[in-house]
Amino acid sequence: MNILEICHEFNIFNVLKVENNTNGLINKSYIIKTKDRDYIIQKINNSVFKDPFLLMNNIEKVINHLNEKRQFKCENLELISTKVGNNCLENDGEFYRCYNFVNNSITYDFVENPSQIYEMGKVLGDFQTSLSDFNPKDLKITIPDFHDTKKRFEKLVETFKNADSYKQQEVSELYFYIIKNIDQYSLITDNLNRGILPLRVVHNDTKLNNVIFDKNTKKAKCLIDLDTVMPGSLLFDFGDAVRSFVSNTCEDAKDLSNIGFDMNLFCYFVIGYAYKVRNIITDEEIALLIDSIYIITMEITIRFITDYLENNKYFMVKYDKHNLDRAKNQITLAKTIEYKKEQLRKIVKNVFTRFE
Ligand code: GN1
Ligand code: MG
Numbered sequence: 001m002n003i004l005e006i007c008h009e010f011n012i013f014n015v016l017k018v019e020n021n022t023n024g025l026i027n028k029s030y031i032i033k034t035k036d037r038d039y040i041i042q043k044i045n046n047s048v049f050k051d052p053f054l055l056m057n058n059i060e061k062v063i064n065h066l067n068e069k070r071q072f073k074c075e076n077l078e079l080i081s082t083k084v085g086n087n088c089l090e091n092d093g094e095f096y097r098c099y100n101f102v103n104n105s106i107t108y109d110f111v112e113n114p115s116q117i118y119e120m121g122k123v124l125g126d127f128q129t130s131l132s133d134f135n136p137k138d139l140k141i142t143i144p145d146f147h148d149t150k151k152r153f154e155k156l157v158e159t160f161k162n163a164d165s166y167k168q169q170e171v172s173e174l175y176f177y178i179i180k181n182i183d184q185y186s187l188i189t190d191n192l193n194r195g196i197l198p199l200r201v202v203h204n205d206t207k208l209n210n211v212i213f214d215k216n217t218k219k220a221k222c223l224i225d226l227d228t229v230m231p232g233s234l235l236f237d238f239g240d241a242v243r244s245f246v247s248n249t250c251e252d253a254k255d256l257s258n259i260g261f262d263m264n265l266f267c268y269f270v271i272g273y274a275y276k277v278r279n280i281i282t283d284e285e286i287a288l289l290i291d292s293i294y295i296i297t298m299e300i301t302i303r304f305i306t307d308y309l310e311n312n313k314y315f316m317v318k319y320d321k322h323n324l325d326r327a328k329n330q331i332t333l334a335k336t337i338e339y340k341k342e343q344l345r346k347i348v349k350n351v352f353t354r355f356e
Pocket of ligand 1: 023024025026027048204205225227228251300
């Protein structure tokens with residue numbers, strides 16, 4: 001089926017234009033423009049998501065719950081059904097889904113103004129609070145052990161052993177830093193398994209460009225890309241969100257000298273976030289917020305190196321060493337976080353005390 005035929009399956013006719021959307025490292029997206037309204041059709045990567053129907057059912061449940069809890073529906077999260085009323089189209093082993101595309105919405109790869117980050121903190125906090133009464137066990141596991149950093153690490157060790165010696169040499173400096181910090185990787189999962197941290201609904205991919213903003217009001221509207229909603233710890237989302245904006249460069253920038261930890265942005269984020277989650281977050285979760293930023297940054301570093309060693313099977317790349325560049329970038333950020341940990345803990349403590 002070509003893209004126009006796929007549109008027809010979603011009852012979309014009179015297509016004026018189809019644009020490729022290059023955001024995202026996993027799914028392929030197309031913006032479909034028609035006379036009356038626009039849509040985004042995504043081809044779900046089914047080597048990453050083995051059962052797209054399971055994933056779509058998770059998404060639908062979460063959207064329905066969010067719509068019930070809020071006074072407004074996020075129009076960006078309106079799923080368009082197929083002609084026969086399904087939330088997903090299967091054709092020749094390929095899977096497509098369709099959302100409403102809202103023209104006055106915008107996403108950012110970079111921070112242009114600290115108020116965006118305050119907004120991002122609020123939108124993440126709102127997501128977690130709105131879903132705090134949703135039983136996470138009602139969601140299916142679409143990618144097992146997604147944020148099990150220790151397992152990601154073990155996979156890297158295996159992959160490294162089997163890699164060719166040239167590549168081993170190439171990643172050795174990164175690899176040894178990763179091994180040195182092994183003690184930290186199971187901090188969140190161990191506490192989850194022991195019941196010290198509550199199991200919650202987690203978005204699992206809370207980077208800045210998954211926050212939709214209103215072009216006119218500049219307010220954040222909602223978190224999009226719900227592909228990885230699954231049970232887990234809210235710390236995964238906090239850590240991932242912070243790592244995505246705090247260095248103020250993109251995650252594949254090659255110039256490592258620009259990578260820092262923007263304290264000012266971090267404060268804006270924590271204030272917005274704490275304001276929204278103050279009634280649901282536990283002391284045990286607050287105590288690990290800073291660790292989560294380090295852990296999730298190390299986890300994505302581990303994933304990028306593993307994929308580089310496995311010849312870029314998982315993440316889309318634009319050139320052979322793309323994943324290696326991403327890993328170098330993220331490990332540089334992780335080292336900055338490690339260095340600032342105590343200072344960051346004080347900020348978190350001060351902000352949360354203000355909301356007591
Ligand atoms: C992937 O496709 P995208 O960009 O939303 C990945 C995330 C990573 C992210 C890094 C299912 O998300 O886990 O943090 O790339 N998604 C999946 O940019 O693996
Ligand atoms: Mg995603």
